[in-house]
Amino acid sequence: MIDWPNVTVASQLASPPGPEELQRSKCLLGFIPVVYYSALLCVGVPVNILTAVVLSRLACRTKKTLYYYLLAVTGSDILTQLFIIFVGFLLETAVFHRDVPALLLQSVSAAEFAANHASIWSTVPLTVDRYVALCHPLLHRQISYPARARRIIGVVLALSLVSGVPFFWWSDVWRSSRPPTSLDAALIWTHVTIIYFLPCSIFLVLNSLIIRTLRASHRQQQGQQQEQSGGGQDDPGPQRSTPQQQQQQRRRRLGKTTAMLLAITSVFSVLWAPRTVVVIYHLYVSSVHRDWRVHLAYDLSNMLAMLNTAVNFFLYCFVSRPFRATVRDVLLLPRSLGPRRQRALHRPQAHTHASVSSLC
Numbered sequence: 001m002i003d004w005p006n007v008t009v010a011s012q013l014a015s016p017p018g019p020e021e022l023q024r025s026k027c028l029l030g031f032i033p034v035v036y037y038s039a040l041l042c043v044g045v046p047v048n049i050l051t052a053v054v055l056s057r058l059a060c061r062t063k064k065t066l067y068y069y070l071l072a073v074t075g076s077d078i079l080t081q082l083f084i085i086f087v088g089f090l091l092e093t094a095v096f097h098r099d100v101p102a103l104l105l106q107s108v109s110a111a112e113f114a115a116n117h118a119s120i121w122s123t124v125p126l127t128v129d130r131y132v133a134l135c136h137p138l139l140h141r142q143i144s145y146p147a148r149a150r151r152i153i154g155v156v157l158a159l160s161l162v163s164g165v166p167f168f169w170w171s172d173v174w175r176s177s178r179p180p181t182s183l184d185a186a187l188i189w190t191h192v193t194i195i196y197f198l199p200c201s202i203f204l205v206l207n208s209l210i211i212r213t214l215r216a217s218h219r220q221q222q223g224q225q226q227e228q229s230g231g232g233q234d235d236p237g238p239q240r241s242t243p244q245q246q247q248q249q250r251r252r253r254l255g256k257t258t259a260m261l262l263a264i265t266s267v268f269s270v271l272w273a274p275r276t277v278v279v280i281y282h283l284y285v286s287s288v289h290r291d292w293r294v295h296l297a298y299d300l301s302n303m304l305a306m307l308n309t310a311v312n313f314f315l316y317c318f319v320s321r322p323f324r325a326t327v328r329d330v331l332l333l334p335r336s337l338g339p340r341r342q343r344a345l346h347r348p349q350a351h352t353h354a355s356v357s358s359l360c
Contacts, residue, residue: 033302121199180283271308278298281294
């Protein structure tokens with residue numbers, strides 16, 4: 001980030017700059033991060049607000065737990081954009097590194113980590129819900145309902161808030177001239193475990209089981225089709241093929257929802273991997289404060305990681321037809337006509353009693 005000194009912190013340290021302070025690394029990107037984060041905020045916040053409105057309508061219309069979990073992910077992304085991008089990267093760069101108490105900076109740091117943890121861990125119940133829906137459909141119909149989903153989301157948000165408290169003592173890696181201490185090492189390893197290693201392990205295991213179940217179902221479907229093509233060519237009646245077509249449509253819907261889930265978790269794993277590597281490198285090899293290459297890598301990795309908060313809307317639009325239709329209804333609401341409203345009123349009835357919790 002841009003090296004603007006914090007007058008309050010400098011006065012509290014009350015120590016003259018040493019040789020290592022004069023050799024501190026400089027930000028090579030200049031104002032590029034400020035421009036990038038400003039553009040990301042101007043695009044990401046309206047897009048996420050639109051996503052929240054659309055998911056709220058779909059959740060109220062269909063009463064499916066999937067939309068509640070996606071709504072929690074979107075709300076956490078909005079909090080991440082406000083606390084980390086707006087407050088952490090923009091206001092701290094322009095305002096907070098002036099004459100501001102260090103207590104305020106540390107409190108903002110704890111809020112940033114809490115919002116970040118909520119943004120990432122809100123995806124875990126979504127992954128678990130998809131795993132149960134695909135691998136244990138009968139159990140999913142018994143345990144998956146909106147009231148339980150709201151309780152799970154509340155627990156996740158509360159735990160995320162509690163997990164951000166220890167990071168009140170997180171040191172500013174851009175401006176701290178001292179080498180990392182044992183407290184810094186404990187916080188860094190706690191951070192990378194909570195924010196990357198543990199959720200990615202859960203995503204890897206559950207997604208592997210989901211993919212294996214889908215492949216087994218696909219092989220079973222191919223076997224049934226081969227048996228019917230070999231012995232049932234004389235009587236291709238419509239009554240016989242109707243249940244099979246419904247089953248194929250159900251599998252197709254589950255496949256699209258699974259593709260969306262894999263896309264969300266894969267994008268998160270790819271975008272957050274560089275930041276995790278750079279933080280560990282800063283701890284054991286070279287400090288951000290002293291090495292301009294680590295400083296540059298840390299800036300770029302943060303920019304990539306924050307991009308994760310603004311891409312889910314486009315994934316939803318790419319996968320889900322109901323999501324795209326609801327987006328059109330929201331954007332065209334002031335100009336909507338009578339037939340459009342009638343179609344919107346008749347559309348929920350077809351989805352409300354659906355047994356499969358999916359986007360499509």
